[in-house]
Amino acid sequence: MLLALNNVFDPDTLPMVLRIMVMAVLVNLSCALLGSFLVLRRMSLMGDALSHAVLPGLVVAFLFSGSLSIFPMFIGAVLAGVATTFLTQTMHHYGRLSTDAAMGVVFTSLFALGVVLLKLFGSQVHLDAACVYEGSLIMVLDTFEFAGFELPKQILVALPVLLVNLLVVGVLWKELKITTFDSALATAIGISAPVMHYTLMTLVALTAVASFQVVGSILVVAMLIVPPAAAQLCVERLGRMVALSCAIGALVGIVGTLVAVRYNLSVPGTMAVLSGGVYALAAIFSPTGGLASRAWFHYQTSARIVREDILAMLYRVEEFDHTRRLARADALEAVGGGFPARHALRTLVRRGDVAMDDKGLLLNDSGRTKAAKLVRTHRLWETYLVDEIGLPLDHVHEPAHRVEHFLDDEIREQLAERLPEGAEDPHGREIPE
Template sequence: MLTGITVNAACALVGCFLILRKMSMMGDALSHAVLPGLVVAFVLTGSRSMVPMFVGAVIAGLLTTFMTQTLHQYLRVPSDASMGIVFTAMFAVGVVLVKQFTEGLHFDIGCVYEGALEYVPFGERVAGLPRQLFTSLVVLLLNFAVLIMLWKELKLSAFDPALATTMGFSATKMHYLLMVLVSVTTVASFEAVGSILVVAMLIVPASTAHLLSDRLGWMVVLSVLIGAVAAVLGFWWATYWDTSISGMMTVAAGCLYAIAVLVSPRYGLISSVLRNIRMSLLVLRDDVLAMLYRIEELKSSKKFSIAETAAAVGGGWLASVSIFQLQRSGNIEQASGSLQLTDQGREAARRLVRSHRLWETYLVEQLGMPLDHVHEPAHRVEHYIDEQIQEQLAAELETSDQDPHGRQIPH
């Protein structure tokens, strides 16, 4: 569990910057493309120790990044296509090398592809800790240290590379530094979660945090926490169902992302639906007030019941809810089976109708729009014009007494 937490946290730290740079697939590319570097390092040294593996991975990762950038910048290959070409070619080379040398050198293919979290407690130890836990902890501290020391540079180059270069922070160097960190983190995660599942650890916690916060600092913190929670949940679920721990950790991360998609305060589906309902109710409340005001203005003897009013403004059941809200707030009341404005509601309706007619007048006098084209724009914007804007409109108009249709503009 601790190994899963440290791996997820290390991946989340660099994954946030991959998300911000719109380079999510680069994590996938590097996680596959470092495979030949690992095999070559293993073939040359005959050791799976930390240093040669990291060196091989970093070289392969930088080579992948360089070739991707070269194809994109000099050969005009689209960035996504260049990434796909390079990482599939590198991964294919890695697979060939694994097949060629794995039998004689005992290279663990299952470890590379699927990880081996289940066997972490039984492996060799470094400084009293299981080797995989020690390695992932070192990489976590490395990523954290780099983020602390180069926070401003990494942030600026992620949001505005041109400005970063202008201010003396080489966006290109920051890009390659990030690729080095991703490569090192990927290698450190191989033995724990495998080359395939590490992609999810790089992207999913960071993507989930991005849905929950628009501040980079909070996004990084949340991504680490989400990765840790996914590790704990995945371990429990894998224990219960007796299945792959690393795979179930990825499933847990996906479930957390799905929850964020639903309940994210700003971008969640439920939040969006609630915002749309609130906006619809606001518009319908205003429409009811404006309709009753115009009926009073015309001194019409026709009275509207709740059902008739709801049908007149449209909106179905939302219209009935909006009428109930207006009654509860004291803006309208029911008398003899019909709705009428209270003094409070009449004042609110007056301001609304004034906004509508001032905007219609502005569109005709200042923009030259024909009369039959001004009602709908005014109806849409009337809900957002406050008294200050009303006074500015009135000051710019030649007359603020009547609208283009000859109706009195309330004062």
């Protein structure tokens, strides 16, 4: 089919491309909306289970109805999906299996049953096994006219399912959120966690069925899980996660359709690959937990610690002899040398915390204030370790050196309140004000 559509913007093929795109976006929005809750509940495998378990429902529905029309197949698949949820919960509660093990047993068994039925009655059912695994958008050829537009008949299922998802999630937003993050609290305030669970699972079953012909029984898992997982890496609030997940799903549907049609590829497969690409980008560049942002945070923290070590060292030198200046080479060597030390020193000079001339390094007023705070924290912590913990003197410097870079003003003053006015540190040195 796609071979004839590789010219995306050809006037003859553009309506077909748009119909494919509309179906892909509708399916992705439905999956992303519910997938956010599945990811947060750590039930990603349930989407896999339901998308596989609809297969025997489809075969049985055809055997009873003798028709491949949308609604008999839809009813059979939904019943199979609900049965999967019920069997999984039953095996979890009464079979002493963990949730993931129960899902694994149920969906593999039902999917295998579907494959066997498909082979046994393949000549009667007329279901293509490749369509079962990968989905097919060939059904967009079957259209009806509405308000002058040719719409695919699949939209009669996909659009109502999306609207139902939006309605239920909107009405039960508070209940779904509470049961997702703390089911015990939900039960304590009168919200039935099992009812919310079965409601969500029923919606997932409906969505998996509506997505079956578009993305297949395997690739629907990517649509349910990957966009929400990518969104979770980027934001930290549920509402924003759901919105971003839906935006990623819609974008993947549009771009995936255009790329697949242009290069004669599988539309569901292309969407799944693009979803994986979006997740990879989120994993690297996410501002909240991406590899790049974490690496930048660690670099900034390391650079700050080196700068503070230089300030504290100059303060101690000045404290011992206020006329002495520390040589640049000695200061760099004391904090490890190399590029981090040189860069830290240049930053301190540029900020006006340290003055540097031919005689060496000298603290300016701003740098002296910062250094005094660091040394105060160090000596307060040493005092605490000796007086409260009972550590020997030769064991307190390294712990105090590590913690001085991370204690805030509140904790610092709490430590100071334990000491009498004018107290000294365990080594007999003055604690700066």
